[in-house]
Amino acid sequence: MKDHSVKLNLLNTLSDGAFHSGESLGKQLGITRAAISKHIQGIQEWGVDIFRVQGKGYQLAQPFIMLNxxxxxxxxxxxxxxxxxxxxxxxxxxxxxxxxxxxxxxxxxxxxxxxxxxxxxxxxxxxxxxxxxxxxxxxxxxxxxxxxxxxxxxxxxxxxxxxxxxxxxxxxxxxxxxxxxxxxxxxxxxxxxxxxxxxxxxxxxxxxxxxxxxxxxxxxxxxxxxxxxxxxxxxxxxxxxxxxxxxxxxxxxxxxxxxxxxxxxxRLDNFIDRPVRLIMGNNEINGIERGIDAHGGVLLETNDGVKSFIGGEISLRSNG
CATH class of the missing domain: 3.30.930.10 (Bira Bifunctional Protein; Domain 2)
Structure with missing residues (x-):
């Protein structure tokens, strides 16, 4: 398994939201400023926004508390x-x-x-x-x-x-x-x-x-x-x-x-009593959504009455 300890230590330090210079980060981790820059690039590839400002150093765009x-x-x-x-x-x-x-x-x-x-x-x-x-x-x-x-x-x-x-x-x-x-x-x-x-x-x-x-x-x-x-x-x-x-x-x-x-x-159903369309494979059924039944099927009120639908390929989308 790849060792991500340096990047995680960098994130722990940067998570306070303050600026940290490449020099101070390098001293803290015992590596060069060039190595810090490379690890910062790796962190950015994880989807983390990090600013670099000349004379100030690095700062997280969004400070966050890491999971503990x-x-x-x-x-x-x-x-x-x-x-x-x-x-x-x-x-x-x-x-x-x-x-x-x-x-x-x-x-x-x-x-x-x-x-x-x-x-x-x-x-x-x-x-x-x-x-x-x-x-x-x-x-x-x-x-x-x-x-x-x-x-x-x-x-x-x-x-x-x-x-x-x-x-x-x-x-x-x-x-x-x-x-x-x-x-x-x-x-x-x-x-x-x-x-x-x-x-x-x-x-x-x-x-x-x-x-x-x-x-x-x-x-x-x-x-x-x-x-x-x-x-x-x-x-x-x-x-x-x-x-x-x-x-x-x-x-x-x-x-x-x-x-x-x-x-x-x-109680929590986002679409209950709202007009919806139910897509099941190539079929589309329009009606009013009426919640779920005792088996977990979705209830749809159509011109043919209230029917239950269940299956892994069903999508539910608002007409609006």
Missing amino acids: HERIQSQVNNPVELHPIIDSTNQYLLERTDTITSGTVCVAEYQSQGRGRRGRQWMSPFGTNLYFSIFWRLEAGMAAAMGLSLVVGVAVVEAIEALGIEGVKLKWPNDLYHDDKKLAGILVEMSGQAGGAANLVIGMGMNLAMQDKNGEIDQPWTSLVEVIGNDQFDRNQLVVSFIKTLDQALKDYEMHGMQDFVARWN
Whole structure:
């Protein structure tokens, strides 16, 4: 595994938002100013904006608090792994389901191969988003996992609400929205054999302070700093809140299934009672969205009455 310790130490120093000269950074790390410049370029390739001003040195465009493993682990019972740099938090756990315990969490500052639904790339700049996955062994098997992404969505929004942040909604089946813009996405991946337990890895990517630099994202999106109107939130406390709420929600789901989550989802449904179009493969169905049913299917009121739709290839979009 590539050693990123110098870059991470640089980021720790720069995270205070002040200017630091190349000379002082070099003395601190025991390397030359030229080496500092090279490492700064590497950090910029992670999507981090760093200014360089002659006579002053380097400064982060956006100061941020880096994730701290000790702070997070001291407040939760789940085993937590913090990897500043990783290919994919989901893939990391998927490759270790035989050796890790149920409830293990993987968190990262930067993903080089983050992915969303249907294999889409998830934009993953360093330190401005949250990349989070949890492993769960579902003893009831893969068939019992239907609707799990809905349960996770409810838990995540409730964790955000517990921190005093209002207005975040859910888009069926696995996105978080605010003002009709995507805030976060959830990806559930599983493995197992018929008749046995299902190994689930539930991943989430949330935009915290990401800026639209390159226009590569093909849908309206927002970030948490826009939702709350400032950047005064603790990223570490956000992770703690997600771990605690998700752990309890997954235990509730194991005991009671979807029944306790239908009303909780419908309260948060971004499209409930709104005209929508449901795209399923080459088919498009128009109607009024009426929430979800007890199996996690989306209810659509059409000229033929209210029908339930469910499946991994369904997209839901507002007519407007």
